[in-house]
Amino acid sequence: MSDLSAVKALVFDVFGTVVDWRTSLITDFMWWGKQRGITADWPALVDGWRGMYMASMDDVRKHPERGYVMLDDLHRRSLEKLVDQFAIKGLTEADLDYLTKGWHRLHPWPDSVAGLTRLKSKFVISPLSNGNVALLTNMAKFAGLPWDLILSAELFEHYKPDPETYLGAARLLCLEPEEVMMVAAHNGDLAAAQKNGLRTAFVARPTEYGPLQKVDFEATGNWDIVARDFGGIADKLGC
Amino acid sequence: MSDLSAVKALVFDVFGTVVDWRTSLITDFMWWGKQRGITADWPALVDGWRGMYMASMDDVRKHPERGYVMLDDLHRRSLEKLVDQFAIKGLTEADLDYLTKGWHRLHPWPDSVAGLTRLKSKFVISPLSNGNVALLTNMAKFAGLPWDLILSAELFEHYKPDPETYLGAARLLCLEPEEVMMVAAHNGDLAAAQKNGLRTAFVARPTEYGPLQKVDFEATGNWDIVARDFGGIADKLGC
Known part of the structure; x- marks a missing residue:
């Protein structure tokens, strides 16, 4: 040393x-989905979300002319893509906000x-x-x-x-x-x-x-x- | 309400x-001065120091071309002027640093x-x-x-x-x-x-x-x- x-x-x-983050998000979303009546493959969504993390920051790095974008906003953009990809239906604006802020919990x-x-x-x-x-x-x-x-x-x-x-x-x-x-x-x-x-x-x-x-x-x-x-x-x- | x-x-x-800040700095400096054998009118120095506070920040505000100057550095510059003005003798670099960091204590x-x-x-x-x-x-x-x-x-x-x-x-x-x-x-x-x-x-x-x-x-x-x-x-x- x-x-x-x-x-x-x-x-x-x-x-x-x-x-x-992985166990926290999966647990939170499974519980929440049950309450909200939203069915989805939450572990796959969480893994997919983290899978987009590096690329989303690289995009900010490569385009300084667009200005800095904070992580909450990158998370939200990636989530919107995943919701489409996983064909999750019935999510309101408040739901998308709740899920994005899963990273705060x-x-x-x-x-x-x-x-x-x-x-x-x-x-x-x-x-x-x-x-x-x-x-x-x-x-x-x-x-x-x-x-x-x-x-x-x-x-x-x-x-x-x-x-x-x-x-x-x-x-x-x-x-x-x-x-x-x-x-x-x-x-x-x-x-x-x-x-x-x-x-x-x-x-x-x-x-x-x-x-x-x-x-x-x-x-x-x-x-x-x-x-x-x-x-x-x-x-x-x-x- | x-x-x-x-x-x-x-x-x-x-x-x-x-x-x-006032009681804290005066008490700290009086005790320290006694240990270091440095005599000064510490209450007057502290009041004079705070008296230069607004003007020192105004100077940063009026001269954006010089770049932002953090408060530790403004405090240090003001202190150097006061040390001259009060004719305090025998202060080392470490002493000036100690006094400036009085604002951290x-x-x-x-x-x-x-x-x-x-x-x-x-x-x-x-x-x-x-x-x-x-x-x-x-x-x-x-x-x-x-x-x-x-x-x-x-x-x-x-x-x-x-x-x-x-x-x-x-x-x-x-x-x-x-x-x-x-x-x-x-x-x-x-x-x-x-x-x-x-x-x-x-x-x-x-x-x-x-x-x-x-x-x-x-x-x-x-x-x-x-x-x-x-x-x-x-x-x-x-x-």
Whole structure:
């Protein structure tokens, strides 16, 4: 493990690293569909939705002339396509809004809240997520995530892994990149953070994608910390 | 009282409204000066420092071509002038940094933390301060302020009372201006918030400026809520 005594803030990937989006959305939508009398293959819809995530952000990245589009709006556009594709009938505007805001109602992994609470005692802790500010704020209240502040791709008008996000977080915290540690369950996110001078911590979330998971079962880079869960990161950082 | 049922988030002025900057800085600097063997008229320095606050932000406002300058840097520039003016000798770079960061170590008014904690149970709560993000984050950890997120003039590159700050806060929260309530001890701040469509709540902080206080002893506008303290706002909002 590198010398981490300079680290003052920990910033976290959120979807998959802090919260279990797949189980949360499937459970929420199955329950809701039953109440609303809407039948659909919810697991397939949720997997399809996440499948469109990278491409939707790439589209923003490739078309700066159209301006930045926040994640709630990307989620809504992708949902509309999926509703057509899955031929789900009878959804009102309020229903589409409810489903889109499912991403605001995600549950944490079992170790997340306790681990964050320990880390908060010694470090500034914040999301550094592609979720927009309102999404991350609402999620924190729903899931009890004890963030010190909310850092979002929206503040930099750039999605991860663009350098503006990692460097923007350090800038707003008035810290050098090496005083900030990125925590993620995704090796790609950590590789980008490391390239920009941040410290890195990996936790595996091998059930994030359910049966569809293909990558990120283990650390594949030279990360500063590799831990089983957030409690393990707290142990290694002396919290 | 107006119909406030649409309000979803409360944003707070911080210096003077949430924290007692004057007593905090004077106490901190007197203690520190004694340890460091530095003699100065600390109350006069603190009052002089705050006296330069408005002009320093006006200078940023009048010179957009120079780019936005965050409050920590304005505080530092003003401090350097005061150190000359008061002929304080023997300050190192570390001393100037310590004094500047005095603004990160401010104590809350006695009702602030309990009132914010009540309000947080029903509303999103955030600073909407001219302090920069790192200053407000460090202050929250120091003073135990339970913010849901940190909204700062720095995010909008405009100081209050510029409209970009009030409207920018509503935008990041994905709320309409009338769904956001500005809380302040300063009638001028509330007037600007109201002009931009926000709801308003006033609390008097009659000792903010010590013996120098000249204004804001009472509400002078048509505010949605006027309360004795944050507990009074929580009472009126049913928290």
